Amino acid sequence: MRRALCALLVLLLAGCGGAGDEAGTATLWVTRDRGTELLLEAKVPAGQTLMRALASEVEIETRYGGRFLQSAVGLQGSLRAQRDWFWFVNGYEGDRSATEYRLRDGDVAWWDYRSWERDGETRVVVGAFPEPFLHGYDGNTRSAVVRYAASVKYVLARQLAADIGARSVEPLGTPVPAGANVLEIRAGEPHLSAELLGESAGDPVRFRWRGVPTTYARRYRVP
Numbered sequence: 001m002r003r004a005l006c007a008l009l010v011l012l013l014a015g016c017g018g019a020g021d022e023a024g025t026a027t028l029w030v031t032r033d034r035g036t037e038l039l040l041e042a043k044v045p046a047g048q049t050l051m052r053a054l055a056s057e058v059e060i061e062t063r064y065g066g067r068f069l070q071s072a073v074g075l076q077g078s079l080r081a082q083r084d085w086f087w088f089v090n091g092y093e094g095d096r097s098a099t100e101y102r103l104r105d106g107d108v109a110w111w112d113y114r115s116w117e118r119d120g121e122t123r124v125v126v127g128a129f130p131e132p133f134l135h136g137y138d139g140n141t142r143s144a145v146v147r148y149a150a151s152v153k154y155v156l157a158r159q160l161a162a163d164i165g166a167r168s169v170e171p172l173g174t175p176v177p178a179g180a181n182v183l184e185i186r187a188g189e190p191h192l193s194a195e196l197l198g199e200s201a202g203d204p205v206r207f208r209w210r211g212v213p214t215t216y217a218r219r220y221r222v223p
Contacts, residue, residue, distance in 0.1 A: 022047030024105025028057060030073060032113040035127050035218035039073050046105045050087060050098040054111060067097040075113045082117040089138075090131035091194065092201040093123050106135045110218065123196040124205050127218040133164035133181055137202035144181045147172045151187040160185060160209065179204055186210045192222040 023046065030040035044053040054060055054072060061071040069085040070077050077084040087094045088110040094101060103109055108128040124132070133144045144166045148157040154169075161169045164183060168174075176182045181204050190211035197204040213222045 022102065022104055026053065026103040026105070026107040026109055028053055029108070029110040029218055030054070030058065030112075031110070031218050032075065034114055034220045035110075035112060038218060044103065044109075046103050046107065048103060050089070050094075050101045050103060050109050052099075053103060053109060054098070067099050069098065069111070072111065072113075081115075083113065083115050085111055085113050086116075086122070087111050088125060088128070089201075090135050091125050091128040091205075092132055092137045092196075093121065093125075095201040101138070104135065104139050108135075122220060123201070124194045125220045126192045126194045126207065126216050126222060127220060129192065129207070129216055130164045132205060133166075133183070140202055142179060142181045142204060143167050143177065144183065145170070145176055146183045146185065147174055147176065148185040149187060152185050156212075157185055181205050181207075183207045183209060190214070190222060192216050192219075194221065 025043045026046050028040065028042045028044045029038065031038050040057060042057050044056060051062070051069065054069070058073050060069060062068060063070040072085065087098055089101060089103070090108050108131050110128060134141070136142060144164050146157050146161040146164070146166045146169045148154070148169070149172050157169050160183060166183065172184065184206065186208070188210040190213040191208065192210070192213045193208050195206045197206055216222050
């Protein structure tokens with residue numbers, strides 16, 4: 001019996017996902033309704049799981065053996081209301097339990113409470129820009145390029161390229177290297193959207209930037 005209890009304790013501690021060997025910090029956001037309302041913004045130690053990071057800042061309730069978030073900051077997932085908690089890291093929607101994702105230095109972790117009736121799956125969002133260009137997903141990053149329209153000032157393209165660490169800045173129509181993330185810049189009214197060019201979190205993305213969006217933090221897209 002004692003051996004069984006010890007084994008259970010080990011499993012529970014592993015599920016909590018305390019800080020590992022990763023140094024540095026990650027940013028944690030908690031919002032509702034696609035980022036409309038900011039409920040929490042904090043710096044948390046890297047190396048711990050996303051669920052552990054949230055539990056260190058607010059009171060939470062979980063379900064399915066602690067693997068999924070049921071309630072935080074007084075907001076509870078509801079089948080009847082068709083609302084639940086969703087998480088992103090560096091703009092990518094999570095592809096696993098938050099107990100299985102360990103934060104790395106520089107990550108932007110985002111919990112959002114929203115309706116799934118309206119949104120369904122939202123595979124990648126713009127609200128953590130310049131992520132995921134800088135830190136990628138699960139510690140894996142991709143090369144980045146900028147492609148800009150002829151009507152866009154080159155100085156803007158160069159500035160945004162510096163912000164995302166792009167390896168090249170070329171006119172629209174220039175081929176994009178296989179597997180690279182791409183930021184397309186066009187003239188017009190402020191707009192910023194993101195598209196996943198694959199099936200899984202961490203796959204290449206295409207961001208479309210138009211005008212000069214001044215507010216995109218914690219937004220799914222602009223406008």
